[in-house]
Amino acid sequence: MFADYSSTELLSIFAMQGFAGLSLFSVFVLMAMGLAIIFGQMGVINMAHGEFMILGAYTTYLTSQFFQTYMPGFFAGYFFVAMVLAFLISGALGAFVEWAMVRHLYRRPLDTLLATWGLSLIMQQAYRSIFGAREVGVNLPDWMMGAFQVTDLVELPVNGLFVMIIALSIALAVYLLMFRSGWGRKVRAVVQNRPMAEAVGINTAGVDRATFALGCGIAGVAGSAFTMIGSTGPSSGQAYIVDTFLVVVFGGAQSLIGTIVSAFSISQAQSTMEFFLSGSMAKVLTLLTVVIILMLRPEGLMALKIRR
Template identity: 55%
Template sequence: MSFDIAVMQAFNGISLFTVLLLMSLGLAIVFGLMGVINMAHGELMAMGAYATYLTAKVCEQLLPGWWVGIYLFIAIPVAFGVTFAAGWAIERGLIRFLYNRPLDKLLATWGLSLILQQTYRSLFGAQEVSVPLPGWLAGAWEPTDGMQFPLNRLFIIALTAVVGLAVYWLLYRTRWGLRVRSVMQNRQMASAVGINTARVDALTFALGAGLAGIAGSVFTMVGSTNPGTGQLYIVDAFIIVVFGGVQSLLGTALSGFTIAESQTVLEYLMSGSMARVSILALVIVVLYFRPQGLFARRTRS
């Protein structure tokens, strides 16, 4: 493998990693920090993608002639806001009644995912919809003749870095993040010292949903959207969270990078289906010997 090909394969792995990380971060917060297995997380991603599509349509009507270049800066916050509100409503209207009933949570969110899929079919049809790529994201950066880095992928990488740093700051450098970690470690003690655990639960679940919305908005830059779009990434996102170690956001990031780079290299050497089978086999073997996850935090026994 030449140097140029190796660099391009590494870049492809990073591109896949960024999309998976945006999806997995929200899931890691909801599943890892709250213990909620949200089977509708993929449909929240699709909601963010459809919100981006609708924002583009509105901008096309209100800002004819130059909407293509700016709609993305409006669509990403809109996608986050819509899914954040949806996450808040789901937690307050459904999840909060099922915290001590894990199987019921699983079934309820799975049923919600089916309802959302059918809702998308009713509103947008079964066909795929897409949005135009802004002109400033078209083309590629070519540092050498053998290397091409698509501008839309570079933008996604930069956006993911900003979102990741913002989530880290929010959870580990703010009073709200301190409350979240307190509730996660000892809910009864957190409530005893005056923390509104119900409000923390709602905001945390809403944040995870909002991150899924950003992932959906990013997805529109690389593919079309249909009612089943969320199902494309939900399994990979769960694997990344479990493989990295539940309750570890750093583990989620390291796990996503490891899986994305491994899958990209294996897809270059063999077929796509065999690459996925190999990755799943590797994950199973690792979890057999380290059921707590490969990058789980050490705790006292």
């Protein structure tokens, strides 16, 4: 596999594919953070998480169309507006779903899985009815086009670097929210001992709703990032939901750092192996490696230690 390349060419290929995997890493880490918050903090398996991502992607598409048509002079900054709208719309829908459905299914993981899977099918059909079955794409502003020339063979795309900065910034914001704020202490108290949290006056139902809304809102931002690397269709989210669960379980369901490390490792492995192998074989080898590691370390890379 490597025999046909010189050492210089191999280094350039690894660097090129590593940079190419940054956009995939950004989508993975945003999707996985949202899912880790919901699954790790609440124990809810949200099979509709990919559809919340696509809601954010369609919101970004509609925002770009609106700016192109009615506010072309401000088109260069539409993406920032789209991210905020994607977060708010996806988060609001997440809060409604938690109130209308999920709160009735706590401590019933199989029922929650089936209910959210049904929700994902409903959302896919809604997207198909509203936007059509064909995929749509966004037009990027001029400042997001092009790439930085790192070497003669390696280029760093501007949009990929921008999305990665956004992903890491949101990861930092989530860390500060979860571990350096009063609300984060309430969330961790509910996770560790729900009856005791209720006894000291914490509104656990409100914490659950806000947590679910936050996870869905971050998935919406992941949808905005997704528009940078691919076109958006009604079922595009299903292509990422398995990888996202893989990232969360591999990193440790309640570990933010583990989620980031896992997302980076899996995205870089897939991006590099896809150059030398087919895309399906790259996924198979990545999955096989993760399964072997989880057999040796079932709690994940960086599981959170909680005193029981």
